[in-house]
Amino acid sequence: MTPELAYFLKINVAIALFYAFYRLFFYKDTFFHWRRAALLCFFAISLLYPLLNIQGWVKAHEPMVAMADLYATIILPEQTITPQQEPTMNWQELIILFMKIIYWSGVLVLTTRFLVQLGSIIRLHILCPKSTIQGVRVHLLKKEYGPFSFFHWIFIHPQSHTESEIGEIITHEETHARQHHSVDVLISELMCTFCWFNPFIWLMKREVRGNLEYMADHRVLETGHDSKSYQYHLLGLAHHKAAANLSNSFNVLPLKNRIKMMNKRRTKEIGRTKYLMFLPLAALLMIVSNIEMVARTTEKFAKEVMGQATAQVVAPEPEIATLPELPAEEIQKITAPQDKKIKEVSETQSKSVPDSIVFQVVEEMPDFPGGMQALMEYLSKNVKYPAEAHSAGIQGRVIVSFTVKKDGSIADTKIVRSVAPSLDKEAERVISTMPKWKPGKQRGEVVNVKFTVPVMFRLTGPETPKAEEIKQSDLEEVVVVGYGPKEDSTPDAAGVKTDNEETTFKVVETMPKFPGGTKGLMQYLARSIKYPVIAQEKKQQGKVIIQMVIGQDGSISNVKVLRSVSPALDTEAMRVVSNMPKWEPGLQRGQAVAVEYTLPITFRLQ
Known part of the structure; x- marks a missing residue:
């Protein structure tokens, strides 16, 4: 899976989760402005959370690291490499190609539809005569279309409405124009264009459009218009054809929901606090996304190191040192x-x-x-x-x-x-x-x-x-x-005495082993080593040779640098080695013994 595809899938997963969250907590309240902000935040967070990098924080917490390792082991697919193999097209690649064709065809159709609707609104803006009604500048429609607005352009067919109805329409559409509701409409349309296969994005778009109408209806009633006559007015316009769908229409359906919301009792103010509940969901999504990235980075690192020796191994990210x-x-x-x-x-x-x-x-x-x-x-x-x-x-x-x-x-x-x-x-x-x-x-x-x-x-x-x-x-x-x-x-195994009289061997029958073996050691180094900024600025790179003693209990001690590159790189290599978890100790004649170990770590700038 490419990073682009992973990013795209994460967006759609977030949209589905946010829609379910919206329906569960926000769907029935009357905090229309808060609902609008929440819906826009859902779109923004869905697009941004896969890009936020908190991998350093994830690597610093062992439970997160364990989850990343589990993800890399169970979920990420194994990829085999056959040297000198001619490229062939298999059925999986054909299916992927077919799905790409279908996806981009859908995007093309919806983009064309979007541009046609936008062009029709601009055309009406140019061709329709302008006039001032009740102190508001409006465009006069030549046919009996339903009234609508797009940003500050208000379109109306005056001959189809009474004076009081025109007042209701002007108030309604002015609310759309003054609060820039067309921005919400455009954002939801663009999201639907690129995520058209996701049914939840269409449901989210419906909620955005409906909530905008709730806001405008509420404003009409606040200005003193009669609620019952306004609702009959909406029902009377139900049969009117819309001049353009890419707009805020006065008679947008479903009218039943709008009438129910107008007659609904206002939600208590304390209910606004529930809008903060989506923040933990956003944080959880970000953590899961970074766990996935850490797992993918670690798996890639391990595969490269375990791969052919003829291919050089470089770090997947500039700040990680490689082996x-x-x-x-x-x-x-x-x-x-x-x-x-x-x-x-x-x-x-x-x-x-x-x-x-x-x-x-x-x-x-x-x-x-x-x-x-x-x-x-x-x-x-x-x-x-x-x-x-x-x-x-x-x-x-x-x-x-x-x-x-x-x-x-x-x-x-x-x-x-x-x-x-x-x-x-x-x-x-x-x-x-x-x-x-x-x-x-x-x-x-x-x-x-x-x-x-x-x-x-x-x-x-x-x-x-x-x-x-x-x-x-x-x-x-x-x-x-x-x-x-x-x-x-x-x-025989060679051993020397350390200062504390514990015999330290240099070779034993069963050598110490890092938890998880060689692959586990490489994964630990991949997620733990941070390329020092000062070394990057000075373009310092090279091999630091670290010597350590793995004790009878598997703990690390006597860490020192055998070959130095620079103080910054030496310090980082010693820090990572010193913080290693306990190893499986070495055995000599069946007994755990202390063993001297040497570990080379290469820092290479990509």
């Missing part, structure tokens, strides 16, 4: 241990997405057989510290990138960050000889996924080196580090 493609050396995806065997990929799945497309972010990331712990063990047992580098005291981190193919095989291995030729060669050798992985999936189909693994070579003296220093920016890729010149080195 675009992340450098391999800084991002990792840590998954829970998995003991499932690699499944064979059918040829039909392999052909669904072209081999030329390589993803960096997919819904289901590839996994090493046995999970992260198995990958650590593999690297620890297979990485051999080159004698040349060992004797020369060379150490450091080698970054290796590769592609996990659809069948789980490793291809396109290359060095992203070099330390020394001997270490580079060893790291590339170990990665190239890895067994087949469980392939990644995007929308249920196996795809090629690019991966990056940093391998740390560190001289640790006579001790058996351990696997350590795995960072956890688990948004795109699995990143693990293998160390050690000895083949029999056994990996």
Whole structure:
């Protein structure tokens, strides 16, 4: 659904609700001027409330955010993307096209009708002779049409009325002219033109026209004219043909309602307070509209981030920071241990997405057989510290990138960050000889996924080196580090002591998880991050790397900036991370432990 269509549907929903509200509370009272104001407010609010942006307020209240997430999950349709698919016209598109043709045909017919009626009034204004009757300037109709007015133009056929009847007509039409009732008529006509398929807009138009006549009738009786003779006069004009419908006609139907309203007892003044009741309804409509916009924005953001890596992800609004493609050396995806065997990929799945497309972010990331712990063990047992580098005291981190193919095989291995030729060669050798992985999936189909693994070579003296220093920016890729010149080195989770003696791990068997997983984390960032105004003015953008500790209870602590961009962006990134809800804590040997986590957040100006 496009934003324009959503806006249009919201207008029509509001009109239906306001009409029901009007009939329930205002229909039978005699506060005609208040009713006029309420009807005009209904039109104005229906047009404006979808445009009022209070998304910031909605995002600041958890119940509203929960409703937005529920709307995005249940109501918004899923859209699938098939790469390199030729555009085709299906039956749904044909139905939509047919409905558009019908709608615009109706608009064209009603617009033509509106212009014809307006032209007929202008023509009468030009052709009819002018005269002054009872001190009022009027246009003299040449045929026996019913009297009417349009703004300050009053049209009457004097020969059809007695002197007293002319006085009633002049008073009636002067009320229309003096109070600018033609504005209400034009607004209701235009609303009917563009919302003609909505039956409630026609009912609302009838209420507008009827209320204007109630006001004019009330004014006639206030000036001293006899009520009974005036009502007989109206009945006598019922058979008169109207010269134009786009006007305030003296004998507009239904006369029965007008006569009943003239004889009705005046409503007590205290009843005016009920006109304030529509304000909560207007506020509710605005809140619901913004919840829908927040849900649509969040869903769009999540779909873009979960989409193809070849398409850059940008914020749906200028003030929201995005999570675009992340450098391999800084991002990792840590998954829970998995003991499932690699499944064979059918040829039909392999052909669904072209081999030329390589993803960096997919819904289901590839996994090493046995999970992260198995990958650590593999690297620890297979990485051999080159004698040349060992004797020369060379150490450091080698970054290796590769592609996990659809069948789980490793291809396109290359060095992203070099330390020394001997270490580079060893790291590339170990990665190239890895067994087949469980392939990644995007929308249920196996795809090629690019991966990056940093391998740390560190001289640790006579001790058996351990696997350590795995960072956890688990948004795109699995990143693990293998160390050690000895083949029999056994990996274990690396932990350090914090100031409060709580062991903080950098890698554990089951890594911490944001409520709702990766998608939930992206949705939280999409609705929480506000692009600082000062950073927008200075055109500051870039990647802020945040480090934090996720405690045993899932709480966030020790938030700090590892890579700074600017004070404003650093502060905003730290604020959002610090306000995160509790995570599912990491587990080591079945016990919850504190885990150090790294999260890159990219601010990009659109």
